[in-house]
Amino acid sequence: MASKLFSAAAEAAGVAGANDDPLARVLAPPADETAEARAARLERAVEAQRVSHEIDEDIQESKKAFERRKKAIKILLLGQAESGKSTTLKNFQLAFSPQHFRSERAAWRTIIQLNLIRSVKRLLEVLDEEWDSELTAPVKSALKSAPSSPTASSSSPRAARSRSGSRSGSPSRTRPPQSIALPPSALANPAAGSSRAHAIAHPHASTSAASSSHHPAPSFLPPSSAPRHASHPSTSTSVRFSTTPLTDTHRRLRGRLRVLLPLEAALARALLPPDDAVTGPAGDVCVRAGSAWKGAASVLASSGLAVNGVNLPNGKGKEHVDDPTRTLAACKDDVVTLWEDPVVRAVLKRRGVRLQDMPGFFLNDTARIATLNYQPTDDDIVRARLRTLGVEEHRFTMESGGLPGSEWYIYDVGGSRSNRPHWIPFFDDVQAIIFLAPLAFNLMLEEDPRVNRVEDSISLWREICGNGLLAKTTLILFLNKMDILQATLAAGIRVAKYVPSYGDQPNDIQHVTKYFRDKFRGYHKRLSPHTRPFYVHETSVVDTRSTAAILVGVREGILRAHLQSVNVI
Numbered sequence: 001m002a003s004k005l006f007s008a009a010a011e012a013a014g015v016a017g018a019n020d021d022p023l024a025r026v027l028a029p030p031a032d033e034t035a036e037a038r039a040a041r042l043e044r045a046v047e048a049q050r051v052s053h054e055i056d057e058d059i060q061e062s063k064k065a066f067e068r069r070k071k072a073i074k075i076l077l078l079g080q081a082e083s084g085k086s087t088t089l090k091n092f093q094l095a096f097s098p099q100h101f102r103s104e105r106a107a108w109r110t111i112i113q114l115n116l117i118r119s120v121k122r123l124l125e126v127l128d129e130e131w132d133s134e135l136t137a138p139v140k141s142a143l144k145s146a147p148s149s150p151t152a153s154s155s156s157p158r159a160a161r162s163r164s165g166s167r168s169g170s171p172s173r174t175r176p177p178q179s180i181a182l183p184p185s186a187l188a189n190p191a192a193g194s195s196r197a198h199a200i201a202h203p204h205a206s207t208s209a210a211s212s213s214h215h216p217a218p219s220f221l222p223p224s225s226a227p228r229h230a231s232h233p234s235t236s237t238s239v240r241f242s243t244t245p246l247t248d249t250h251r252r253l254r255g256r257l258r259v260l261l262p263l264e265a266a267l268a269r270a271l272l273p274p275d276d277a278v279t280g281p282a283g284d285v286c287v288r289a290g291s292a293w294k295g296a297a298s299v300l301a302s303s304g305l306a307v308n309g310v311n312l313p314n315g316k317g318k319e320h321v322d323d324p325t326r327t328l329a330a331c332k333d334d335v336v337t338l339w340e341d342p343v344v345r346a347v348l349k350r351r352g353v354r355l356q357d358m359p360g361f362f363l364n365d366t367a368r369i370a371t372l373n374y375q376p377t378d379d380d381i382v383r384a385r386l387r388t389l390g391v392e393e394h395r396f397t398m399e400s401g402g403l404p405g406s407e408w409y410i411y412d413v414g415g416s417r418s419n420r421p422h423w424i425p426f427f428d429d430v431q432a433i434i435f436l437a438p439l440a441f442n443l444m445l446e447e448d449p450r451v452n453r454v455e456d457s458i459s460l461w462r463e464i465c466g467n468g469l470l471a472k473t474t475l476i477l478f479l480n481k482m483d484i485l486q487a488t489l490a491a492g493i494r495v496a497k498y499v500p501s502y503g504d505q506p507n508d509i510q511h512v513t514k515y516f517r518d519k520f521r522g523y524h525k526r527l528s529p530h531t532r533p534f535y536v537h538e539t540s541v542v543d544t545r546s547t548a549a550i551l552v553g554v555r556e557g558i559l560r561a562h563l564q565s566v567n568v569i
């Protein structure tokens, strides 16, 4: 259309005065036009025609893309933060578009290094908390005449964090238990909070009730156990004495590993322009949807960085960043020694910290990852943690299976509460929702540590089931992280302690899964605007093999429903 206008103008310019077209008259060259002016005018007309062609082609392309998208199958991945949405997406890519998945391998190397550094950082924090708390440990009357130690009279920020119980391998993990408070028809009423793992008895715990009001509560006690006022200040005091099994060797290791700490921020800066790199609630690096982090990370991973500097791929010019790969490799043995040390493990256990439950946990693989020529395996990529912000669109062309060559769009969303309003615009244009709900009955939300994770998942599920915009959408529920549920139950953690209505049913995986599955099924049945089938799968999406088998079934089911809805079958 645009090109027709310009060609008409160019033609008119060439044959000015040859007809009565008013446009041609307006565009006609002046009668006394020189040869040079004519040449310049014709050149401009040709350029205008070229631009016009380009615009026409763009419009055609957009129309085709719009048509393609309209016909394509669209899936929305929903669920709370850390439920496994992005991991499910990676499984889709690995199963149905493996070439594309593997083309991003280099980008994930940097993220996995970041994940490893983050775990080391957390490990060092726990050791610091341990050393801090030994300085404030109270002792009883044997020392009652001793003056208070100046080191014990105030609390360090680390010790304060430790007391608050808000930090652990998985930040929500060490919260004192809170029972799930679901709507009346869901689970039972909340029960009073009680102590759990992190309140492991300390050798001096029994003395705490008498500790002085001038001294902070000992960090090994949950906040609820800490006395508000001292009843007998004269019977106890705090002095500096060693209660920790950690030794000078541990201090030396910690000292050497501190070199890793600045790398996290430096890598994040190198990966992304400031507007795209964001720090998550747990202080982790995350990126906004649509940012070019994969390109930047690939460049960073393959740039063969010099020891002391790197040209940043984000176009911000030169900045000096220690080569993370070399620094990590230099620290490899120290990280392995510290992580495998039985005393360190005992301290972690006593403090109720399970680093292995942290998203993006790679400490067990340090010897393999902290090397100069590390290349991530498929499993590493699937297990890597990068928080999603906003909504990411991923387009697939199916390489095999039903309807090969068909186009699929998968939308991966950020699951934390502040991200949820961004989901709604996608509701009226998707055929299926895969809803991920880990049965983390003993964990709290990171963004609101008062809210139990299963409670949050169930109330989200209720909203999805009852939403009118989604009345015709296929809902597929993944009860995810079954491997973690299995380990939690095997560790003797009882569901009834957090979900009183669970009662005295057996605390095994079959009964627990059935209990929660029935809750989800009940809401699906009761709240769906029209009757629709309830699809549910028990998944551990970090297990790529079993997930691939599940996804083949899911894909065929969605395809069939889609074809039925457009009356093809």
Ligand SMILES: Nc1nc2c(ncn2[C@@H]2O[C@H](COP(=O)(O)OP(=O)(O)OP(=O)(O)O)[C@@H](O)[C@H]2O)c(=O)[nH]1
Pocket: 079, 080, 081, 082, 083, 084, 085, 086, 087, 088, 358, 359, 360, 361, 382, 383, 384, 385, 386, 387, 388, 389, 413, 414, 415, 416, 480, 481, 482, 483, 484, 539, 540, 541, 542, 543
């Ligand atoms: N053990 C285990 N870990 C899992 C499972 N599913 C996901 N994870 C891990 O949990 C972490 C969080 O998974 P993600 O897929 O990033 O979670 P998400 O739902 O995309 O989270 P947001 O982007 O914050 O909304 C990652 O480190 C995953 O490797 C699972 O079934 N078992």
Ligand SMILES: [Mg+2]
Pocket: 085, 086, 087, 386, 387, 388, 412, 413, 414
């Ligand atoms: Mg995600």
